[in-house]
Amino acid sequence: MKKEGPILIGFLTGSIVITSYFLKSTGLKSISDTVVRWRLIIAAFALALGALNMVRLHGKNIHHKGRNWQYSVVFLVFFLPYLAIGLIRGSNSAQYQYVWKSLYQPASATMYSMTLFYMTNAVWRAFRIRNLHAGILMFTGAAVMLGQIGIGTAISPLIPRFSSWLLDTVNTAGIRAITIGGSLGIVSLGLRVILGLERSYMSDGGN
Amino acid sequence: MTTDVRIWLMALMTLGLYSYLFRENPFFRFCEHAYTGLSLAHLVVMGWTNVKTMALTRLANGEWATVIPIVLGVLLFARWFPKAAWLSRYPIAYLVGTASGVTITGVIEAGIIAQVRAAMKPVTNISSLVTLLFTVAALSVFFFIVGNKPEGQVGSVQIAAWRVVSASSYLGRLVLMVTFGAVFGSTVMARLGLFIPRLELLFRDWIHLIR
Numbered sequence: 328m329k330k331e332g333p334i335l336i337g338f339l340t341g342s343i344v345i346t347s348y349f350l351k352s353t354g355l356k357s358i359s360d361t362v363v364r365w366r367l368i369i370a371a372f373a374l375a376l377g378a379l380n381m382v383r384l385h386g387k388n389i390h391h392k393g394r395n396w397q398y399s400v401v402f403l404v405f406f407l408p409y410l411a412i413g414l415i416r417g418s419n420s421a422q423y424q425y426v427w428k429s430l431y432q433p434a435s436a437t438m439y440s441m442t443l444f445y446m447t448n449a450v451w452r453a454f455r456i457r458n459l460h461a462g463i464l465m466f467t468g469a470a471v472m473l474g475q476i477g478i479g480t481a482i483s484p485l486i487p488r489f490s491s492w493l494l495d496t497v498n499t500a501g502i503r504a505i506t507i508g509g510s511l512g513i514v515s516l517g518l519r520v521i522l523g524l525e526r527s528y529m530s531d532g533g534n
Numbered sequence: 535m536t537t538d539v540r541i542w543l544m545a546l547m548t549l550g551l552y553s554y555l556f557r558e559n560p561f562f563r564f565c566e567h568a569y570t571g572l573s574l575a576h577l578v579v580m581g582w583t584n585v586k587t588m589a590l591t592r593l594a595n596g597e598w599a600t601v602i603p604i605v606l607g608v609l610l611f612a613r614w615f616p617k618a619a620w621l622s623r624y625p626i627a628y629l630v631g632t633a634s635g636v637t638i639t640g641v642i643e644a645g646i647i648a649q650v651r652a653a654m655k656p657v658t659n660i661s662s663l664v665t666l667l668f669t670v671a672a673l674s675v676f677f678f679i680v681g682n683k684p685e686g687q688v689g690s691v692q693i694a695a696w697r698v699v700s701a702s703s704y705l706g707r708l709v710l711m712v713t714f715g716a717v718f719g720s721t722v723m724a725r726l727g728l729f730i731p732r733l734e735l736l737f738r739d740w741i742h743l744i745r
Contacts, residue, residue, distance in 0.1 A: 333623040337631030344635025348642075365603035366632040368589045369625050371581030372607025378578045398567045405571030413579030423579075425540070431576065433544040433735070434569040437551040440728035444555055446721065453718075460711045467715025468722075475723045492661070494716055500665045501713025503649050504672030504706070510645030517634035517641075528630045529623050 334523035340366075341521035382406070405430075467493060535741050545740040548732050671706035672713075674699060 340362050347359035385399035393399075412423050454465040473479030474490020519525040536542070550565030592600045606628055612621035657663045684692050737743040 329620045329623070333627035336624055337627040337634075340628055340631035341635040341638075344632060345638055348639040361599075362632055363636060364588055365600075365606075366629060366636075367584045368600075368603040369607045369610070369629055371585045372604075372610050372625070373629070374577050374581040376610050376613070378574055381574060395563070398563050401564055401567040402571045405568040406575050409572055409575035410578055413575060414582060418576075418579050418583065426572065427576070429540045429543040430547055430568065431572045433732075434547045434551060434565065434572070436728050437548045437732055438569070440725055440732055441551065441555065443722065443725035443729050446718075446725060450718075450722075460707065463708060463711040464715040464718070467712045468719040471716045471719030472723055475719075493712065494720070496661045496665050497668055497709060497712045498716040500668030501672050501709045502717075503653055503669050504676065505710075505713070506645050507649050507673060508676035510641040510649075513641045513645070514638050517638040520630055520634045521638075528626055 330526075330529065333529055334526070338521055338523060341517070345521070378406075378410075467497075536739060541735070541739050545736055548735060552732075668705070668709045671702045672709045673706070674702040675706035675710060 343355070343362050344359050347355040382403070385402050387393070388396050388399040389403075409423075409426055412420065412426070416422060418424075450468070453461070454468070456462045456465060470486065470493060471490050473482065474487040474493075479486040479490070516525065520528075547565055547568070550561045551569070553559055554562040554566075589600050589604055593604075606625040609621045610625045612618040653666060653669050655662065657666060684696055734744075738745065
């Protein structure tokens with residue numbers, strides 16, 4: 328029951344979804360849709376579990392005046408009222424949207440844009456031409472970037488055309504090969520999970 | 535400088551997070567924890583919306599089978615009790631099994647069939663021929679591990695096959711380098727597209743330095 332039960336559940340749910348994809352049966356499709364919909368309900372409970380764990384963790388930190396406990400207060404001060412607004416008034420309410428647009432959206436965009444600086448740092452390291460491969464990497468990266476900004480056209484009108492040729496032809500071939508290779512890997516890993524050969528997801532649920 | 539409270543909040547959040555580029559500091563950590571709190575609250579609200587529309591409403595309409603995912607969801611909390619922790623494996627197995635099924639079907643459709651179909655279109659010009667050849671070359675990097683040249687009593691066909699695959703694999707590595715460079719360039723430009731609006735917020739909307 329502790330091991331075989333969960334493996335059976337994983338096998339059944341995965342098999343239903345895959346079988347309904349290959350067999351065009353309306354009844355099976357309906358069962359599969361229900362199985363997939365139930366997943367979203369369970370996932371919501373998983374989110375609630377994660378949120379409660381975070382509240383417990385930060386609550387303990389504040390209670391014991393642990394390391395950087397002030398930031399735990401900040402977390403709870405932003406988490407609890409926003410959660411309350413969302414649960415009571417709904418995510419379309421004016422108050423919820425105000426916080427969403429004033430704090431969450433700018434923070435999210437800022438976090439993503441910050442990677443630009445780390446990427447610039449990576450350019451410094453990766454674009455040193457040590458061999459042919461590194462040279463091609465640098466040349467292509469520079470051509471694509473120049474092709475998308477005005478200065479590229481100012482240098483030569485050929486640069487944007489070459490850039491789009493690279494993206495449409497060579498890049499398409501490379502991305503296609505990576506996608507096919509990665510997809511085969513994902514399929515094999517998924518099958519291993521469904522068949523119960525991959526059980527690492529059960530490693531932290533008691534003995 | 536603007537008097538709009540919302541612009542001030544946006545600007546302070548942006549500045550606080552960017553301050554990490556200098557070094558880790560209390561202003562950054564404040565904004566980081568605020569952002570984490572807001573993100574988590576938003577996720578829970580979205581989860582609750584799912585539970586409401588997909589479970590509670592259906593239960594109210596007499597779909598008693600919806601009790602099953604609710605019970606499975608509650609079993610996740612068994613992780614807090616060491617003796618009953620193994621019960622949480624059931625909902626996790628459900629999530630992992632379904633996710634595997636959904637991913638496999640999605641990947642077969644979009645990642646394999648659609649890509650192979652697109653690669654096998656009729657060759658109408660030089661670019662489409664180049665794309666086809668380069669796709670085969672790049673695939674040979676993944677699917678043919680080219681070892682050392684065959685030695686001993688091997689036929690000339692084997693040697694020729696080794697040479698073809700070896701050359702294709704080498705060309706494939708060059709194609710992949712071009713791809714990585716192109717992906718890198720595109721990603722940098724996309725991130726720049728996110729950075730410029732941040733600068734506009736700070737210098738145009740907040741302190742009115744630029745128009």
